[in-house]
Amino acid sequence: MSAVSLTNIVKQFGTFTAVHRMSLDIAQGSFVTLLGPSGCGKTTTLRMIAGLLDATEGEIAINGKRMNDVPIHKRNLGLVFQNYALFPHKTVAENIAFGLNYRNVSKEETQRKVADALELVQLPDLGARYPKELSGGQQQRIALARAIVIEPDVLLLDEPLSALDANLREDMRVELKRIQQRIGVTTVFVTHDQTEALAMSDQIIVMSKGRVEQVGSPEEVYNSPASEFVAQFLGASNILSGTSLGIQGDELGLQIIDFPRLVIPRSRAPQITGVGPAKLVIRAEKLHLVPKTAPADDRLAVAATVENVDYQGQSARYFLRVGNHALQAINMIEDHPFETGAQVSLRFRAKDCSALPGGTSHDAQ
Numbered sequence: 001m002s003a004v005s006l007t008n009i010v011k012q013f014g015t016f017t018a019v020h021r022m023s024l025d026i027a028q029g030s031f032v033t034l035l036g037p038s039g040c041g042k043t044t045t046l047r048m049i050a051g052l053l054d055a056t057e058g059e060i061a062i063n064g065k066r067m068n069d070v071p072i073h074k075r076n077l078g079l080v081f082q083n084y085a086l087f088p089h090k091t092v093a094e095n096i097a098f099g100l101n102y103r104n105v106s107k108e109e110t111q112r113k114v115a116d117a118l119e120l121v122q123l124p125d126l127g128a129r130y131p132k133e134l135s136g137g138q139q140q141r142i143a144l145a146r147a148i149v150i151e152p153d154v155l156l157l158d159e160p161l162s163a164l165d166a167n168l169r170e171d172m173r174v175e176l177k178r179i180q181q182r183i184g185v186t187t188v189f190v191t192h193d194q195t196e197a198l199a200m201s202d203q204i205i206v207m208s209k210g211r212v213e214q215v216g217s218p219e220e221v222y223n224s225p226a227s228e229f230v231a232q233f234l235g236a237s238n239i240l241s242g243t244s245l246g247i248q249g250d251e252l253g254l255q256i257i258d259f260p261r262l263v264i265p266r267s268r269a270p271q272i273t274g275v276g277p278a279k280l281v282i283r284a285e286k287l288h289l290v291p292k293t294a295p296a297d298d299r300l301a302v303a304a305t306v307e308n309v310d311y312q313g314q315s316a317r318y319f320l321r322v323g324n325h326a327l328q329a330i331n332m333i334e335d336h337p338f339e340t341g342a343q344v345s346l347r348f349r350a351k352d353c354s355a356l357p358g359g360t361s362h363d364a365q
């Protein structure tokens with residue numbers, strides 16, 4: 001049975017549709033991320049699961065039970081939002097105990113559970129402090145302790161790390177994942193940060209304009225994007241128009257003008273069924289620049305001109321031209337970066353390419 005199941009969920013605000021017929025099954029114990037740009041409907045979806053917003057249409061079930069008409073406090077959920085919202089006049093221990101006080105838990109049991117929760121978030125000695133005496137990261141850990149102490153069926157997290165500075169955010173990412181794995185709670189996490197989503201999730205639900213674009217593991221959405229939107233949103237991708245030459249066994253032939261003929265794994269182009277217009281997708285970090293005179297190796301090669309270079313510390317983003325195609329490559333700078341105007345050989349592997357059915361050209365000309 002799914003921990004959370006959404007069936008044909010629609011959310012309208014007046015005439016505006018924020019979520020369009022969304023269906024989704026979230027497995028027990030998994031860490032699932034709703035990922036997408038601002039305004040795509042992530043928070044609205046999470047708030048419908050929480051019971052903070054009513055769905056206009058469709059069904060929401062938790063552990064197989066219909067929840068549409070069940071109020072938030074009867075859904076047994078743990079919630080953590082961006083702004084920790086701890087009660088300022090209660091101590092840390094009282095904050096964590098808050099949800100237990102409504103559940104007929106004895107005083108001794110409450111004390112024990114609060115101590116366990118503080119241990120779990122690695123702040124065992126802070127029970128007597130007040131929220132204002134804690135750092136942002138500590139406050140967010142306490143908010144997490146408060147959410148999990150009630151042993152929720154589902155933990156709902158809305159951008160819980162985004163108010164933290166970059167270093168702390170990375171530490172908290174690891175910490176949050178550790179805690180989730182330790183207690184095995186089904187978790188739905190909302191973020192617009194693709195790195196966060198890729199690092200933490202078992203499954204990523206990529207959303208755009210109130211619709212699901214793709215559901216898959218981090219590896220699937222990153223390596224085999226189901227749409228141009230997903231390819232672009234999850235890191236810089238080159239998308240080149242060309243032609244599918246058809247499928248043979250486990251392989252798909254692709255012809256892109258000015259490129260050698262490509263044969264890519266069929267699994268990287270699940271939506272292509274035969275001969276016709278197609279688009280090649282390859283990530284900027286999978287294109288490697290070598291000097292024009294470098295000997296051939298086991299990679300594919302195409303001649304390119306460097307049109308511009310954007311230095312980014314240890315790496316550089318190269319703006320390249322191959323015939324009519326404008327491409328981007330992100331490479332580590334070893335000794336000598338390539339300069340604007342350089343003629344280079346671009347090396348890449350067919351296994352790093354994926355393909356989408358294609359109509360119009362999206363090359364940045």
Ligand SMILES: Nc1ncnc2c1ncn2[C@@H]1O[C@H](COP(=O)(O)OP(=O)(O)OP(=O)(O)O)[C@@H](O)[C@H]1O
Pocket residue numbers: 013016018036037038039040041042043044045192
């Ligand atoms: N109460 C509301 N009334 C009207 N429109 C709303 C309301 N809440 C959200 N919306 C609209 O619904 C759309 C989805 O909003 P939502 O907050 O779910 O986006 P999001 O993906 O979580 O974005 P963000 O990352 O910026 O929080 C947006 O266009 C937003 O303006």
